[in-house]
Amino acid sequence: MSESRKQLENALADGPFPGDVTRAVFQHLISLKAAGVTELPKSDGIVEFPGLIHETKTEYEGPSTSVGNRAQPAISSTSTIETSEHKEPADSGKLFSPSLSQTIFENTPSYGPTVDTAERPAQLQIVQDQVAACTACGELASTRTQTVFGVGTSSPRLVFVGEAPGADEDRLGEPFVGAAGQLLTKIIGAMGLGRDDVYILNTLKCRPPGNRNPKEEELRNCCQFAERQLEILQPEFICCLGSIAAKTLLNSKQSIGRMRGTFYRWRGSQVLVTYHPAYLLRTPNAKRLVWDDMKLLMHEMGLKT
Ligand code: SF4
Secondary structure, eight states: OOHHHHHHHHHHHHSSOOSHHHHHHHHHHHHHHHTTOOOOOOOOSEEEETTEEEEEEEEOOOSOOOGGGOOOOSOOOOOOOOSSOOOOOTTOOOOOOTTOEEEEEBOSOOOOSOOOGGGHHHHHHHHHHHHHHOOSSHHHHHHOSSOOOEEEOSSOSEEEEEOOOOHHHHHHSSSSOSHHHHHHHHHHHHTTOOGGGSEEEESOSSOOGGGOOOOHHHHHHHHHHHHHHHHHHOOSEEEEESHHHHHHHHTOOOOHHHHTTOOEEETTEEEEEEOOHHHHHHOGGGHHHHHHHHHHHHHHHTOOO
16 A cells, blocks of 8 residues: 555545545545546536536635634614514525635526616506506415505616515515514615615515515516516626525525525626525524525625725
């Protein structure tokens, strides 16, 4: 046995490479070396992924995000969540490091022609009127007080996409105005922005009765409206709040914990995924993870972190 093979096998036995997968990779490398293979081709950065393709992009070189000295935004709330929705997985505490690779999914066509800024309010109003008249989901159409379309500037760099209206939103006709909405407003403020600087919309435009989770059929019926809003707004960045928005927009089955920390591409927008503010109301420890996400977003947007 060669000296280098002995060293490698000792390293496998002693660490720092615990785990069957890593062990199997190194054992395969040993086999290749024994077979005379001395070089492996470099990766071209394209990695196959279930149903999608993602491309290795740049290294994140933003500020250090170690937990001990992480700057925290002034986000706090004593409110309690009023529904059973937004159950994010408990394994979701992925922390970012400055060397984290960002990747982009290329899974959708580009945006169509840019809609002139002056024409956007009228274009949005056309879609809003169609939403208000929509009865595609019989149960939702018969139980809603009103549809909840979207709010914010018609020239946003950043659009937040949530899940569905709750009781407050159904009553007032505006997304994110309840306890979770107030927390989102604080998050936006901690980014150095105001609600008027962004656009906020939900994937579903009608409140599910009892704030139950949206049904797949309802999401299929309604996602066309969110897509048309985004097609008119054509933001540089989209932030998906919660798994419903992320999975619907990106057609992914992954958990938020797995999707965080990656910029995906949806048409012409870079998309970042994070937890829904309603989840943060009952899981305060997750706020620092969301702040990590927002710092990544701010860094990519060129905002001061
Ligand atoms: Fe129409 Fe969307 Fe409301 Fe369903 S949820 S009735 S698709 S507006």
